[in-house]
Amino acid sequence: MQWKIGKVKITKVVELETIGSTRFILPLATNDEIQKLPWLIPHFATQEGRLKMSIHALVVETPSRRIVVDTGLGNDKQGRNVPTWNSRNSPFLETMTAAGFPPDSIDTVLCTHLHVDHVGWNTRLADGKWVPTFANARYVFGKTEYEHWRDHSETPDKVAVFNDSVQPIVDADKAELIASDARLCDEIAMIPTPGHSPGHMSIHIQSDGEEGLLTGDVAHHPCQMAHLDWSSTADSDPVRSTAARRELFSRFADRPVLVIGGHYNAGHIKRDGDAFKFIAWA
Numbered sequence: 237m238q239w240k241i242g243k244v245k246i247t248k249v250v251e252l253e254t255i256g257s258t259r260f261i262l263p264l265a266t267n268d269e270i271q272k273l274p275w276l277i278p279h280f281a282t283q284e285g286r287l288k289m290s291i292h293a294l295v296v297e298t299p300s301r302r303i304v305v306d307t308g309l310g311n312d313k314q315g316r317n318v319p320t321w322n323s324r325n326s327p328f329l330e331t332m333t334a335a336g337f338p339p340d341s342i343d344t345v346l347c348t349h350l351h352v353d354h355v356g357w358n359t360r361l362a363d364g365k366w367v368p369t370f371a372n373a374r375y376v377f378g379k380t381e382y383e384h385w386r387d388h389s390e391t392p393d394k395v396a397v398f399n400d401s402v403q404p405i406v407d408a409d410k411a412e413l414i415a416s417d418a419r420l421c422d423e424i425a426m427i428p429t430p431g432h433s434p435g436h437m438s439i440h441i442q443s444d445g446e447e448g449l450l451t452g453d454v455a456h457h458p459c460q461m462a463h464l465d466w467s468s469t470a471d472s473d474p475v476r477s478t479a480a481r482r483e484l485f486s487r488f489a490d491r492p493v494l495v496i497g498g499h500y501n502a503g504h505i506k507r508d509g510d511a512f513k514f515i516a517w518a
């Protein structure tokens with residue numbers, strides 16, 4: 237799937253698609269509640285009220301750079317809390333290559349945050365060691381986010397993710413730590429959106445008068461635009477994540493801005509009373 241924002245091209249490379257079974261991440265989004273939001277159906281939910289979600293990377297091509305935003309789950313990882321996220325053996329890199337993006341052609345990897353399903357393909361297993369998957373890329377992490385997980389990865393699953401998918405990049409001298417409001421290049425700037433994680437960043441794209449927004453996990457699903465207070469179980473600070481949703485969606489609502497989530501497909505945000513709704517990109 238592909239979109240254009242002025243001279244910037246965005247391609248979604250899917251690692252995993254799911255329908256339903258999202259209670260573990262969004263417990264308030266029951267089938268009954270989702271059916272009360274008919275604008276979600278059929279693009280973002282089924283008739284039965286089950287959520288459509290994906291784990292994907294977004295390849296963002298500017299006139300001068302080829303960037304991967306977020307890198308999914310990865311292969312061969314261990315110690316994950318979700319059983320099926322362990323020992324994966326998916327053809328994600330082959331899919332990327334077939335789409336025209338061999339790993340060596342990527343010059344930048346940008347992680348909105350450092351959760352398990354956004355950093356996996358940062359590394360791959362080679363001769364028993366975790367090495368950078370994108371050998372020619374600089375990996376850009378938020379400084380706040382990196383320092384948080386460096387100092388506060390306390391549970392075994394968090395330790396595993398940090399040690400196999402984040403620290404090897406730093407050890408290989410491939411990491412660049414940026415401020416949460418940094419500008420990456422002419423077309424791309426970060427927007428600090430803490431709450432889901434302490435240093436979470438969203439990505440603002442501007443080119444030739446057109447605009448895009450990659451929300452990362454500010455919302456896991458557009459149903460959170462209608463219910464700003466539906467925090468995901470992964471949100472580190474539900475009060476702040478609710479505020480981040482309100483601020484970010486207010487800023488980009490009712491304008492022709494292409495919005496793509498860390499786990500949902502493209503659309504644009506419309507104000508709807510006190511909250512918002514999301515209309516699939518035509």
Ligand SMILES: [Zn+2]
Pocket residue numbers: 349351354432453470
């Ligand atoms: Zn997350």
